[in-house]
Amino acid sequence: MAITAYEWSGRLRPYRWRVRMLLAWKLGAIGGTAGALVAALLSLLDWRAVLFVPTHGLPLVVLAGILLGVVYAMLVRLPDSAIAQLIDRRAGLKDRLQTALEHTEASHLFDQPLIEDAQRALQSAHPAQIFKPRFTRWQGLFLGAVALAALMHFLPQILALALPERREEQKEIVESAKQIEEVVKPIVEEAKKPNADEIAKRIAQSAELYNKRAREAKMSKQEALLRYNQLLEDARKLEQKNTQKMSDSAQKALTAGEQLEKLAQKKQQELNNAFKDLQAQLQQIQQQLSSGKDLQGNPLSAEQRASLQNQMRQLQATMRAMQNPANAQNLQNQLNDLQKQVEQLQKQLQSGKDASGNPLSKEQMEALRKQIEQLQQQIRALKLSQEAQEFLRKLYSDPAFKEAMERLRKLAEEMRKNMQQQQNPNNAEKPQLSPEEIEKRLQELEKRIEELAKKYQTDEQIHQLAQQILEQVKQMKKLNQCNGACSGLGMCFGPGGLAGGALGGMPGFGGGGIRQGPIWDKGEFVGQPELFNQGDKQPELKIPMKDTAVSGQQPLLPGPAEYQDFEAPPVPGGSSIPLNQALPTYQKKAEQALSQQNIPPAERKRVKRYFESLQKGGN
């Protein structure tokens, strides 16, 4: 019986699957080898700081190589003839299967017995037995490449453990990395936000990279310094930017407070206008009464006179109530009285009869309408007065509001000064407020404004404005936290940090101003990248040298420093310029140096004293 090519294909399926597995085993190893070699190369480049690869990226590269190999093995076409040939070879079927596959029609003499023979032979060849996974050179190569990649990755750490001088250096670098990580936490948190500042993002990335390279011992001391300096530079920029923002926020908060005050002023203005209107009406009535004539010049009747007198009394009572808003009861009584009168007059107008029941003439009705209108105007004025008094009472009589606004005003002013100081690179003075002080003030301010907002929860306008102020204060707090971190960066290489006690102090740049930082070695300047000599070899001086403390520098050894005071005028020497000519210039420079705090605090008095003594000599 003939067997079709399709049937053969079906019979070969388990073998094909097995071949795919073996192919995946082999190609996975090849892909893995390639991946591991790439990982080794990446490790090397990462070590040399040519490019930066995250630690988890290396196994991913190896895995990607393996995966590519396996995927290719799964997708590659495996023809039946190739499978048959492979089975023939592996199972020792002496080319039976392959020949039978080419003679599926059974048209020749030996085709039929050949097919039967091949089928029989195939049954004896179990896929799992003939296609066993073996450990070949590819798997060996893969393991070797992985070992190489691992070695390349861990070599810096091994060296750091093995070499004593590297060990010490690495310890210092790791310590500094920990401090930096701790300090920049707020900036990193800030950088995670979607609308984060670019500089904050850059600092977060730089800090992360610093930490990674320190952890993996891939950083020399020189590189650590360079990176640290870069971080400081970025931190300084961020701090400047944040201070600017804080100043803006403070201004906004202040503006919100001022709006509140303006609102109160507006209400007061409205009240004044209403009062003036009432005054004009009173004058008009008084004129009519004194002249005995109405507005048209007609003589007043007794009734009209009585009515005008009544109106005048009412007006006086209303104005009195407005002038004395503290007496709320009086204001309310007057309001009630006016409303009653309006109701009575409206009833008369509707019925067309006066209080005595006599029908009203047209003129009388017109006079009634006018009177009602005047009364209503008085009611509005009284109500306005009531509202304005209430609003102003709440704001101006509340010391919490006053204090909060005062604090806000002061803070805004100080923030502005801070910003101006930072923008001036020549200004070496300390900022007006340190981040810690600002934080303290902001916390107090926040507390007070929160109380204020809570207090005026019912008053929509006040509450809304208070919320706006609060929002700005909170924003300032966040920015200040970042600034605190920026300032803190300048202290990461403090005496207890990287350099340890062996390194001297040196002004380093960090935060909003000059910070006291150490140097690592002669010629290495923390925080001053422009002064950093990039590890250039310093020329060796051929003269005997001795470390000597000079004025203005911290003592090299612990304990009191030795110094010598010089009293003026100095010992006469070969000077060609008289002291009284040279003194003003030098004195001015000394004053500048003192004001800019270039002279250590401990030495300032001594410098001042010296110049004073010179002054005496000059005179």
Added chain:
Amino acid sequence: MEDGKQLAEWFRATFEAIRAQVARVVVGQEEVVENVLVAVCAGGHALLEGVPGLGKTLLVRTLAQTFSLQFSRIQFTPDLMPADITGTNILAESETGARTFVFRPGPVFANIVLADEINRATPKTQSALLEAMQEQAVTVAGKRYPLEPPFWVLATQNPIEQEGTYPLPEAQLDRFFFKILVGYPTLDELREIVDRTTGAETPQAESVADKETLLKMQRLVREVPIARPVQDFALKLIVATHPGSEYAPPEVNKYVRYGSSPRGAQTLILASKVYGLLDGRYNVAREDVERALKPALRHRVLLNFEAEADGITPDQLLEIVLAHVKRAETEPIRV
């Protein structure tokens, strides 16, 4: 129509029967006997090479006995003339007294021709067999006389280093299907030979196959299928013997003057088919090709002087060729 399976069984049985009969007379030399029979089944001529006295002639004569075919033996000597082999026209007188030339067939007109010590004759005489071996016919005085099939030339020769021998021309060598080397018998075989030949009775082979049987066997061999990759493997072996070819190993380029002809390829395939059948299969395997390689090609690969100087034999070279081709022939899927 007969079943292929049964025919294959019949083939193997017949082959074994012939071999058994030969083994009654010829002691040992199983491989030699088998190769001669393979050549016979494939319809090819065989050249047996060995020092005198190793039973080459006995083997061929015994074979002729088992086949019940017309057998003739030509002892090649340096003075043997071509006409002594092919036959010649002689002047014959009829009963009427008329004299005409009549063709008198030579010993080549037989089914099995034993060309004994073929390399003792001059190349001219050796060449007399050329047409007979290839065309299965001889031409005498311009007239062609066909030979009755089946026709086999089973030649024996002494190693050419021996004195008084003439190396066979390349063209004639190529016409031999197999060149079979006959080696010395082992001690046990020698003991058996002595026992058999010095006793009172000399064993005789019986006829187990006739002309039709042998022709049928030859036809059957050609029916055996061969897969394309196996055929390619055989052909690569042939090409690898050609100096400067793509598949040739460096040794071939260095030592070979002429490689195998296409006739070598035909021989290799046909012989492989016989081996396949004998192995109980219905197809040709690479192993069959490997088995046929040396007898089929050792006389077709002509070595140069450098090979002789370095002591390289054709068999050594063919081993190198085989190893080279096998190495180059990778698995279709490298897992």
